[in-house]
Amino acid sequence: MIYKNLKNLIYKLEPETAHLVGEKFMHGIESIPILKNIWKACNTIDDKRLHQNIFGVNFNNPVGLGAGFDKKGSLIHEMRSLGFGFSEIGTITPLPQDGNPKPRIFRHVREETLQNAMGFNNDGMIAIRDRISHSVPFPIPVGINIGKNKITTEDKAINDYLTLVSAFHEYATYLVINISSPNTPNLRNLQNEKFIKELFTEAKKLTNKPILLKIAPDMTEENAVNLSRFAVESGANGIIATNTTVDYSLISNPQSFGGGLSGKVLREKSFKIFKAISKELYGKTVLISVGGIDSPEEAYRRLKAGASLIQIYSSLIFKGPSLPSEINRGILRLLRRDGYSHISEAIGSEVKI
Numbered sequence: 001m002i003y004k005n006l007k008n009l010i011y012k013l014e015p016e017t018a019h020l021v022g023e024k025f026m027h028g029i030e031s032i033p034i035l036k037n038i039w040k041a042c043n044t045i046d047d048k049r050l051h052q053n054i055f056g057v058n059f060n061n062p063v064g065l066g067a068g069f070d071k072k073g074s075l076i077h078e079m080r081s082l083g084f085g086f087s088e089i090g091t092i093t094p095l096p097q098d099g100n101p102k103p104r105i106f107r108h109v110r111e112e113t114l115q116n117a118m119g120f121n122n123d124g125m126i127a128i129r130d131r132i133s134h135s136v137p138f139p140i141p142v143g144i145n146i147g148k149n150k151i152t153t154e155d156k157a158i159n160d161y162l163t164l165v166s167a168f169h170e171y172a173t174y175l176v177i178n179i180s181s182p183n184t185p186n187l188r189n190l191q192n193e194k195f196i197k198e199l200f201t202e203a204k205k206l207t208n209k210p211i212l213l214k215i216a217p218d219m220t221e222e223n224a225v226n227l228s229r230f231a232v233e234s235g236a237n238g239i240i241a242t243n244t245t246v247d248y249s250l251i252s253n254p255q256s257f258g259g260g261l262s263g264k265v266l267r268e269k270s271f272k273i274f275k276a277i278s279k280e281l282y283g284k285t286v287l288i289s290v291g292g293i294d295s296p297e298e299a300y301r302r303l304k305a306g307a308s309l310i311q312i313y314s315s316l317i318f319k320g321p322s323l324p325s326e327i328n329r330g331i332l333r334l335l336r337r338d339g340y341s342h343i344s345e346a347i348g349s350e351v352k353i
Contacts, residue, residue, distance in 0.1 A: 003320030015105045015114075026078040036081060043083035043321075045328035049335060049342050050085075054286060054308055055210045055237070057141050057173050061085035062303065062331070062343065063324045066290050066313035067145035067176065067214075071122045073132040080139040083324040088311065089132070090145030091178045094163050096124030097149055100183060106255045112294070112318040113251060113266070116244070117259025119183045120147050125167050132171055141173035145214070150184055157190055158199055162206065169207035177203075177236075180216035180243040182260045188216055193230050200235035210237035210286070217242035217269045217291065221276035228277045238286030240311075241274040242266075263314035267292025271302070278306030282351045294319055296330020303331070306348045 010018050029035045050061040064086040065079050071090065079087040099121025106115045122128065132142075146164035148157045165175060177199065179190040190196075196213070203211055213231040215224060228239045244260025251265055270291025278287055289307035293299050294315035302310050316323055331343065340346050 003322065007320075011107060011109060015107055016102075023075065026075060026081075030078050030081060040081045043081060043325045045083060045325055045332070047328075047332060049332060050328060052308065052343065055141075055174055059085045059141055059309065061324075061328045062307075062309045063299065063327050064088060064143075064288075064309055064311045065316075066311035067091055067143075067178070068116075068118070069313050069316070073128045073135075076132070076135050076138055076140070076142055082321055083328065084140060085324075085328075086141040086143065086173070086309065088143035088145055088176065089128075090122065090176070091120045091147040091181065092122050092125060092128050092144065092164060092168070093120050093147055093149045094125045094160050094167075095149050095151075096127065097121060100257075100259075103255070104257055104259065106257075107317070108251050108253070108263075108265075109318075111251055111263070111265055112315070113261055113263035114314045114317065115251070115255050115257075115259050115261055117183050117257045119150065120181065125164060129167055129171070136171065138171075138173075142171070143174045143176055143212075144168045144172040145176040145178050147178040147181065147184065148187065154186060154189060158195070158202065161199055162202055165203045165206050165211070169209045172209055174210040174212055174237070175203075175207070176212050176214050176240060178214050178243070180214050182216070182218075182244060182246045182258075188218075191216065191219075191227060193227070196227070196231050196236075197234045200231065204235045212236060212238040212240055212286070212288070214240040214243055215273070215277075217245045217266065217273050218247060219273075221273060224273045225276050225280045229280055232281060232285045236285065238288060239277055239281065240288040240290060241277055242270045242291045244291075245269055262291065263318065264292055264294060267294075267298065271305070274302065274307070275305050278348070278351055282306035282348050293327075294323070296327050296334060299327045300331055300334045300346065303343065303347050304350045306351045308347055 100119035290311035
């Protein structure tokens with residue numbers, strides 16, 4: 001209710017400014033023990049029915065923060081206090097980069113959708129590695145999402161990814177190969193079998209940590225399934241589906257700066273691709289679903305379709321910081337309704353049939 005009343009004020013701020021204000025607010029709460037403890041107690045759902053062991057690591061609940069929110073790796077403890085079961089930082093590139101020119105992000109409030117053309121703006125590998133090293137041990141599992149610099153040519157792209165795997169694998173619960181963002185020119189060209197095979201073959205020589213592939217929603221189901229299957233055969237430990245979409249027909253007033261759409265309008269497009277991938281790969285690899293998840297019911301739908309974990313981002317902006325705990329409470333309610341004693345019974349229940 002507090003966030004609902006504050007939203008109109010927050011939406012008067014430019015989105016990137018609002019994000020910085022939110023960061024400072026969360027840092028402030030985290031720095032004051034009594035407030036941190038109250039905040040954490042209000043948001044944390046610790047119920048054994050939600051616990052899972054994935055990649056040999058304990059996840060206390062299935063709700064994670066999607067990549068793009070914590071680009072600097074500065075909010076790991078804050079995300080734990082918000083009730084997330086895991087977080088994903090990045091996208092991180094080897095060299096610092098400012099990203100694309102502004103304006104580059106817009107809230108489609110009525111459609112509960114973000115349009116962003118950020119372009120992997122981040123502090124770069126060295127600064128972020130130093131920052132997160134001071135947060136070890138992490139309070140929750142942390143994925144690290146990596147991408148190539150804008151100035152890196154396609155034929156040299158593999159070097160960026162391998163450099164980042166070497167730099168971050170000791171800290172990451174898992175690593176994510178991001179070749180599906182629409183905001184770096186020609187990045188999606190790397191979604192091909194030749195590049196994927198070479199990348200995973202070489203990356204697996206550098207680390208035993210899980211490496212996942214994040215795919216775009218703007219391909220046919222057949223292509224998405226084939227690419228995901230090939231990635232797993234080449235060594236990928238999981239698939240994250242999906243990134244943002246460039247299908248501007250989904251919104252009434254697309255902004256001229258382009259970029260990708262996330263949030264409510266992505267929901268069905270993302271689910272359709274995820275469901276097709278799950279039909280082929282459920283039980284063979286770890287599947288994480290992201291895109292348009294904004295309620296317990298939608299999260300539960302993704303779990304039943306085969307997702308072991310789900311991620312949210314845009315819905316956090318439109319629904320507020322209580323959303324992770326609301327989703328976890330809702331999943332527990334839906335498990336009770338369906339007679340399940342543990343989340344593992346619901347996961348993939350519609351694929352197993």
